[in-house]
Amino acid sequence: MPAYNEALVIAKSIRNVKKMFHPLGMDYEIIVVDDGSTDATGLIIEDLNDRGVKLVHYSNNKGKGHAFKAGFQEATGEFTFLIDSDSEIRPRNLASFIRALRTADIAIGSKKHPASRVRTPAVRKILSASVRVLVKMCIGIKFSDSQAGFKSARSSSVYRIIPLMSVKRYAFDIEFLTIASLLGLRVVELPIEIELNVIASPRRILRTLIDILGITYRLRLRRWYQKNIIDMSNTYKPIIDWR
Numbered sequence: 001m002p003a004y005n006e007a008l009v010i011a012k013s014i015r016n017v018k019k020m021f022h023p024l025g026m027d028y029e030i031i032v033v034d035d036g037s038t039d040a041t042g043l044i045i046e047d048l049n050d051r052g053v054k055l056v057h058y059s060n061n062k063g064k065g066h067a068f069k070a071g072f073q074e075a076t077g078e079f080t081f082l083i084d085s086d087s088e089i090r091p092r093n094l095a096s097f098i099r100a101l102r103t104a105d106i107a108i109g110s111k112k113h114p115a116s117r118v119r120t121p122a123v124r125k126i127l128s129a130s131v132r133v134l135v136k137m138c139i140g141i142k143f144s145d146s147q148a149g150f151k152s153a154r155s156s157s158v159y160r161i162i163p164l165m166s167v168k169r170y171a172f173d174i175e176f177l178t179i180a181s182l183l184g185l186r187v188v189e190l191p192i193e194i195e196l197n198v199i200a201s202p203r204r205i206l207r208t209l210i211d212i213l214g215i216t217y218r219l220r221l222r223r224w225y226q227k228n229i230i231d232m233s234n235t236y237k238p239i240i241d242w243r
Contacts, residue, residue, distance in 0.1 A: 001032045002067035003085035007039040013087045014045075014053060020094050029054055032085070033071040036061035065172025069162055072155075080158050082173075084149035092116065092191040097152045105157040105185035108143070108177070109150035109192035120196040127200060131208065135174055138216040141181050143189060146174045150192055157185055164228055166218070170204055171211030178215055182225055 001017070003010055014030060021028045034042040034057040045055045056070055068082060079101055083089075091097055092115060100107040111118045111128065128147070135146055151173065160183055167175045180187055200208075218224040 001030065001083050001085045002035055002064045002071065003032055003037065003041050004035040004061055004064075004067075005037045005039045005041060006085045007037070007041045007044055009086055010041050010044055011048065013085050014048065014050075016087050016090070017083060018052075020090070024095060024098065026098075028052075028077065031056060031071045031074050033067040034058075035063070035067040063169030063172070065165065065170075065175070066168040068172060069165065072158055072162060075155060075158075078155060080153055080155045082149070082151040088196055089149045089192055089194045091150055092193055096190055100188050100190060101152060101154055103186070104188045106151070106153040106177075106180055106187040107190055108145070108152070108187060109148040109194075110143070110145035110189040111148050111192065111194055112144035113189055113191040115191035117191075117193045120194065124196055124200070127205065131212075134209075134212060138212060139174065139178055139219060141174075141177055143177055143187065145189070146177050147171075148192060148194065151176075157183075160185075160232070163232065164225055167211050167215065169211065170208040171215065174212060175215050178219060179225060179229075182229055 001013065003013075006013070010032070014032070017030055030053045032045050032053060032055055034045065034055060036059055042055060042057050045053060054074055056067075056074055058070070072080060079098070081097075089109060091109060097107045110116060111120075128145075131147065132145070135141060157180070161176055161179045164179045165172065165175055177187065219226075
């Protein structure tokens with residue numbers, strides 16, 4: 001759970017995650033990455049004194065992509081879930097994500113899935129649609145929704161993707177799925193429930209656009225991802241074998 005200045009909601013969000021996972025009867029841990037918060041986010045997590053919650057903290061805000069990579073370094077489970085810390089996005093059925101990962105490499109939540117329930121301002125829907133069109137035109141990945149804040153994957157697959165990621169902020173999940181596609185990983189899309197009230201700031205929109213263009217440059221012109229995937233195929237050894 002990447003978190004930046006979420007002091008007002010972080011305790012509630014952690015409780016919500018527990019409510020999601022506890023009924024499954026599986027061992028799990030919650031890794032909260034305090035991404036350089038300037039409020040009491042980190043202190044609140046520490047005060048919970050919960051052995052099932054691990055805090056990763058660094059002093060300067062670096063972005064959600066960086067927070068995801070930092071948190072994954074502490075992950076030890078077979079499956080890894082990326083969950084927004086504001087509790088705005090939830091799976092319709094968490095067990096379906098677990099089942100999907102028995103055969104797929106990655107399972108992502110999609111606002112465009114027919115069974116999803118989405119409540120969000122019209123302006124945000126237009127922005128999301130614009131990003132989807134831009135991503136398909138520039139990058140070519142075909143997922144109906146690359147940016148919903150609920151994703152899951154086999155940890156062994158994430159180990160292959162992480163070394164090739166360079167986006168630190170808003171478009172990191174687009175880069176994540178771009179690399180997954182290049183690696184030939186199987187990705188499935190599943191329904192979510194989402195209620196978004198905040199409209200993205202102009203700065204965030206601009207930064208996302210710049211990140212998408214950067215991914216396009218590395219993919220289409222420099223073929224940086226493709227070259228490094230070839231190099232990795234000669235040297236890559238899984239850190240953990242889950243078989």
